[in-house]
Amino acid sequence: MKNDDGRPHRNEIGGDVGSAAQVGTVHGDVHSTSHRTTIVVDGDRASSRTSMPSAPAVFVDREHDLEEIGRLLERATGTCVVLCEGPRGVGKSALLLRAADEFAGRFPDGRLYYDYSRTGGARRADPDAALTQFLLTLGVREEFLPGTYEGRLAEYRNRTAGGAVLVVVEGAEEPAQVRQLVPAGPRSALLACGDGPALAELSIEPGGALPLPLDPLPDEHARELLRALCPRLGRDADGPALDRLVAACEGLPLALVMVAGRLGRDRRADATALADELSDEKHRLSAIRVNGGTTLSAAFGLSYRRLSGGAAELYRALGAWPGEAFDTALAAAALGEDAGPGGAAPLLGELTAANLTVEEAGGRFRFRHGLIVLDARDRAAEEDSAAVRTGRLRRMLDLLMVPLAFADRAVMGKRTSPVDLDALTAGARDPFPEGDEGKKAALAWLRSERGTLLAAVRAAAAAGLHxxxxxxxxxxxxxYMNIRYLQDWAESGLLGAEAAREDGGLHGEIRLRTTVSRALADLGRMDQAKQQIERALELAGSIDDLLLKASVYEFHGRYLDLVDPERALAAYTRAEELCSAAEDGRNARRGAALAVYFRGRTLAGLGRTEEAAAELEDALGRFLGLSGPDERMAARVRTSLGDLHLKEGDHQRALPYFTAAIEALERRGGNSHYEAMARESLADALTALGLRGEADRHLRRALEIHREGGGPRVRDLERRLEEEGGEG
Known part of the structure; x- marks a missing residue:
């Protein structure tokens, strides 16, 4: 794409990195190299002929948006109205000015510009001032201006009816401020942006505005913009600091402009020191500022001050939510009794109309930008007491635990748990169907909420909600026990164990220290794994829950498998004995089968093949003989039996064990870690049989699973595929 004068097109964003007085758009030090005389009005200035504000010279990653504006203009059968939407500081003004420059050739009869935010004064600007200035620039002498607003509106429509005119409107807060400025000509267009909560109304009117949502910049283009605004950041020495500055700004152009301003004004400023300052979320918004001038928090403040009292309350309340998305039920929980008779839905609508949140599929919402979340939290800290903030978080976490309890039951079945699932789910509707379909649905939901789960544990622990x-x-x-997000599991388990200790939740502490030892061992953090499982063993000595005790011995055996396999045999035997002594029906029988299975695996590792085969076959029969066979564990046993035959060199005999295990694991969903193990072993057998292509297919799937879960075998599998000529 090229400009009218033949210059190669580049996307740009305006940026006076020395003054942030305009807050939403920053003008000044960065200028366009071209100048085009047009019909234009800026604010209340009475100048009859001046130039449209220049398209900013530094402009990145908006080609798709410009092309979309071009397509909308091309397809329009009448006057085209485009409403550019997005959070404050995302670059809406820069895009519209660039579009006015890019498509100037389409509008030979003039380009009009009006910025409501520059009118000044306490009184809200009305469209009459814009109409008056437009008529003056369109050639109406002041003494011939119609004497009434209705007359001026009619004259404006008459003057634009036969031409191709482009109008750019910024800073509007009300639909009428835009609606009355639409030119009448069928080849004309109006491009508008603003932060008013009511502007979305323009998009739902018959024949109304076409919405153009604007997203933050991806890291690559944010880095490009920051380098362009502050060329000294192009040095290799500043590379790590540059990446951290980009991450702190989260793709918000205004934030990048302000950061560049701090570095550009003071040549002695250190990029690494500024990156360190911005790494603190609690002070990030105040640190992102133009030297001695407006902060990014002040930029968001204009949108915040326009909210109603209820919407402002909800904005602050939702800032405490640790997850990425929320719905009306969560919003109502955040407000508690303050939700009022109208509920949270209209307040969420107001936040969305104000470009602070965005509605997604399924009635879910999220904040438009990560820095907006920080602003909501900062305002809550300034305006609300600690007790109020903690109460909001408590209510939201309580709501989260209801579907979480249902998901636990759907995935793990009825088992002894330190969490009272019946109390959490009492009176609530189970969102998951019964059987395998319910397990798949629950795992899919857990997977989608992965980030929320860890963030919720962090937030609760930090707030003292142990x-x-x-x-x-x-x-x-x-x-985590089905899809092994090991890093998440380790952090969640360690935080949760300490919280249980603080809360006096002994059984919860034992369960968490026991299970997290496995994640730590798989990550190679053996010292921590040992510390956790030995602490769990110590605590288990004071409880009467035989199945929980048995679980501790089982996981202790799994740790010992890695450091002292002979001792692991005794741990598994103790686990089996405890399960056999427990009076808990299926759970006790399943626990005993687990102990036999792990003992068989340990025997195989010690080279005691016949004993191992007997134990594994025994375990397979136990799992399949349960009331409601445990197909997942049966698949793991089949994988171990296949490994045993593989080790003996009987590759053909091993194949059906691996194939059956993979089919069962795929059919039930989840359990991807065990599926990866089976696929690696199957690839070994296929390779030995000369079936390299089939082997590579299974290795690639195993690699995909480990990459998704952050497993430690990613590099080993990549190396193996490279060495064997497969695709990594």
């Missing part, structure tokens, strides 16, 4: 922190950590293991 009981909720450890309960969420325990319930989250339903995800």
């Amino acid at each position: 009981g909720r922190a450890w309960r969420i950590a325990v319930l989250s293991t339903a995800l």
